Amino acid sequence: MSDTTVLQQEIAVEQEHVDRVYTRLAELRRDASRAEKEGYQLAGVGTFGALVERDAMVFHAARRRHALDTEYEGLVFGRLDLRTGATHYVGRMGIRDDASKPLVVDWRAPAAAAFYRATPADPLGVVRRRMIQSSREKVTGIEDDLLDPEAAPEGMRVVGDGALLASLSKATGRGMRDIVATIQREQDDAIRSPAGGVTIVTGGPGTGKTAVALHRAAYLLYSDRSRFAGGGVLVIGPSGVFVEYIATVLPSLGEETATLRSLGSLVPGWDATRVDSGEVAAIKGSLRMRRVLERASHDAVPGAPTELRLLYRGALLRLDAPALDAIRRKVLQRGARRNEVRGQGFDRVFDALWAQAREAKVTGLPEKREFESELADRTDFREFLKAWWPRFTPMRVLRWLADPRRLRAYANGLLSRDEIATLQDSFAALDTEGPTIADVALLDELDELLGRPRRPQKKSKNPFHVRDGVQEVSTFADRQAAARVQHGQREEDYRDFAHVVVDESQDVSPMQWRMIGRRGQYASWTIVGDPAQTAWSGDLDELDRARDRALGSRKRNAYALTTNYRNSAEIFEVAARVIRTIMPDLPLPSAVRSTGVVPADVVAAAPALPETVRELTEKQLAEVDGTIGVIMPVPRRDEVAGWVAGLPERVQVVTALEAKGMEYDAVVLVEPSQIAIDPAGVRTLYVALSRATQRLTTVGTVPGWLP
Secondary structure (H helix, E strand, O other), X not given: OOHHHHHHHHHHHHHHHHXXXXXXXXXXXXXXXXXXXXXXXXXHHOOHHHHHHHHHXXXXXXXXXXXXXXXOOOOEEEEEEEOOOOEEEEEXXXXXXXXXXXXXXXXXXXXXXXXXXXXXXOOOOXXXXXXXXXXOOEEEEEEEEEOOHHHOOOOOOOOOHHHHHHXXXXXXXXXXXXXHHHHHHHHHHHHOOOOOOEEEEEEOOOOOHHHHHHHHHXXXXXXXXXXXXXXXXXXXXXXXXXXXXXXXXXXXXOOXXXXXXXXXXXXXXXXXXXXXXXXXXXXXXXXXXXXHHHHHHOOOOOOOOOOEXXXXXXXXXXXXXXXXXXXXXXXXXXXXXXXXXXXXXXXXXXXXXXXXXXXXXXXXXXXXXXXXXXHHOOHHHHHHHHHHOOOOOHHHHHHHHHXXXXXXXXXXXXXXXXXXXXXXXXXXXXXXXXXXXXXHHHHHHHHHHHOOOOOOOOXXXXXXXXXXXXXXXXXXXXXXXXXXXXXXXXXXXXXEOOEEEEOOHHHOOHXXXXXXXXXXXXXXXXXXXXXXXXXXXXXXXXXXXHHHHHHOOOOEEEEXXXXXXXXXXXXXXXXXXXXXXXOOOOOOOEEEEOOOOOOEEXXXXXXXXXXXXXXXXXXXXXXXXXXXXXXXXXXXXHHHHHXXXXXXXXXXXXXXXXOOOOOEEEEEEEOHHHOOOOHHXXXXXXXXXXXXXXXXXXXXXXXXXXX
16 A cells, blocks of 8 residues: 555544544533623622622633634644553643543643653653644644554554654564664654753764754753743754745644744745855855945945035035045944944034034024024935935845945955955846845844844733733633743744754854854754755855854754665665765765665756656656655756646655755656766765655766766
């Protein structure tokens, strides 16, 4: 039976139970509403005691109805199958059927603790843990962890990564069972690493680094919820494709406390997906760019007036370009932020004009305060100030770098002529194509350099307001509901996260580490990556320094994952041959799963390549039930996407960079020779070759690319 069919059947099983839960929920909501109405009728008795009884009955009934309403979405998110044969469903609140048998166990109840605490090394009586994803009342996906394979009954179905471990554990021979135990122990140690400090998890393709990171987030949120749910957990991935992928497999945490962002969407207002070439990304990611941006943030505004001329009571008051530049430089010295000292700039203009008026002995010159008030009432003067020192946005200043003259001036002595020329075309595309992922870190740096103008503080809604007329918080459930409201009201650019998870950390540039570090100043960290997969082609020492500065002096706890259980041995052997060409001594994980299917390499003439790629993709669709990844060099994404347009949704088109962290049942890799054009490209090709779990086909116009 195919994996897809098993998944559909298991979803149907869970849907049946979820339907029972929501049917019962509707009954409870009707009962609560009825009790609330009946409470009001008690007032007809006319006694003081009846009024007190009415208030208590109405309050508790309304609170119950409120809880039933607010916990509606994603009510059931987990299932535990125990060694005893019992099954517990875990959800946002406890619900019993009309015979008082539990349909859902509240995630806060002791019986649900194992959902967060059980691991393969210490299963706590749990055989299988299942995460249930849903949209309102419809189950959309499931993901299993087989925690105790030896206790699994005959016929127990396991979906997702748990199925891979299950197949390994059932293989003949003691060796495979030892391997499964090794995988479980390595991952469990990293998941349960101390909550404080920095946990660093390294491992090659297929070792489960991302699964460890997400399970660690769940473990921390449950073990110290007041700390991590209150401050928030930030999970950062390399791309929007990757973040969308982990959002579907992230274990449901019982409440909306984890924030998922890509490097291109970490700064509010931007969701960049464009990718620079490796050469351009290395320049933009260098810490030298901070100095370039600092110079830009202090420069005169393009097209701004270079002279101020005012006729005041018969006297000409004038500030020429040198005088205006002197005022700007004086105000912006010693690291001042331009938006924050705007008023000081205006004050100095007033001072200079006042001095001129006094020196010119203007007839009837009033006191300075009245003089300033008269000037401030003049439209021409106000328009001058707005044009000379406007409120700056990071994008406005970044666009200045598209001017070749300005870019050369800002980068003089910091970047070489070749580097400046390389950057020029990239910044020129800002207006028409928007920022690249690397540009987002530059925008965040400019935001830091420019500062923000003061704005009136918005009155925040009381997070402990339960309902009209009730301001008290009387139960733990009420406090949790209020905490979720408070989380939803966090400012858009929230920076006080309690824990930060960085996945695929090997691709984070020095400037991006600065961007992430601003959001984790008070956080503990989980850093996950594989140095062999990095696409960074810049200064490695600078990269290490930037990362260390972001992480600070926190204690480091390092863990290495050594077993590749996702790739078949046949597929990983091809990837290993590629990475060995530039890193011959690199310790690689051991691929322990064999399918007997050797990867295919197809050579096609250039005119026939589109048709060949489509045919190979259709072949994989027929042979594999799961997802098919069509991977290609970054510049050819749109071209190749057109070749496979109209195929089923199981076919996903991604670039070699977007494929990082992803997993597909089969992969069609297009033009591998065009990816491996330099050492960074070889590492990117290594990643692309290790995305498939069952089938790998490479196709291109250049033979003999594989060493």
